[in-house]
Amino acid sequence: MQNVAPFAFPQRVGLLVPGSNTTVEAEMNRAGLPGASFHAARMTLPLGLTGEELATKLRENAAVPLQHLSACQLDLVMLGCTSAAMALGPERSLGMVAAAQAKGGLEVGGAIVAALRALQLGRIALFTPYLDTTNAAVIAYLAAAGIETTASLGLGLNTSLERFRVVSRTGSEALAAHLEGLDHAGADGVLICCTDLPTIAALPGLEARIGKPVVSSNQAMLWAIARALGQRPDRAGGRLFAEA
Structure with a gap:
């Protein structure tokens, strides 16, 4: 044996x-x-x-x-x-x-781009817990890969460790509530960026609410x-x- x-x-x-x-x-x-x-x-x-x-x-x-x-x-x-x-x-x-x-x-980053391409999502609406300056860098990265960002929403939490600790404690309902403020009308799907956001278990429910694919950093x-x-x-x- x-x-x-x-x-x-x-x-x-x-x-x-x-x-x-x-x-x-x-x-x-x-x-x-x-x-x-x-x-x-x-x-x-x-x-x-x-x-x-x-x-x-x-x-x-x-x-x-x-x-x-x-x-x-x-x-x-x-x-x-x-x-x-x-x-x-x-x-x-x-x-x-x-x-x-x-x-x-x-x-x-490459995993996210590959995931968006696999689902044929050429136009995305972006949600993050980041500052607008960080979101701008994400949008530029995606644009270089041929992916258009139609709208973005950031919570501006990456200014201090104390504020950012909230991210890992974000529940599914809170995440859904945040996405209600994101305009995804012109997008093929939604992208949620940040590996400290718990997302995978929430994704089927979010997709059912939105009616579009949702890709997240950890899922990708x-x-x-x-x-x-x-x-x-x-x-x-x-x-x-x-x-x-």
């Missing part, structure tokens, strides 16, 4: 997340990916930064956490901060996470991870999980 420890999962996924993020691990570990385990490393990332200022801080502060992840013999590593991944762009993001020495690398991350591992998420999570 082969002697295998109960936690010797055959597929290991590393997650690089901001230090204050308490949602990514929870949503990934509820994924229903047989044989996959998730291992997070945290980095200090100042709130409210955009563009090259954010990209520079990310590269400076990610080196040690990525070194820690490199000890895990990972199959995949995922950069799990939406604003940071979009500030770096796909090429620099994947180049940075290569330091984890995983067999494959992913980043949430999980979908991309599952595809890379040759699996499908074994849980409800909106049209992306069901159709793409």
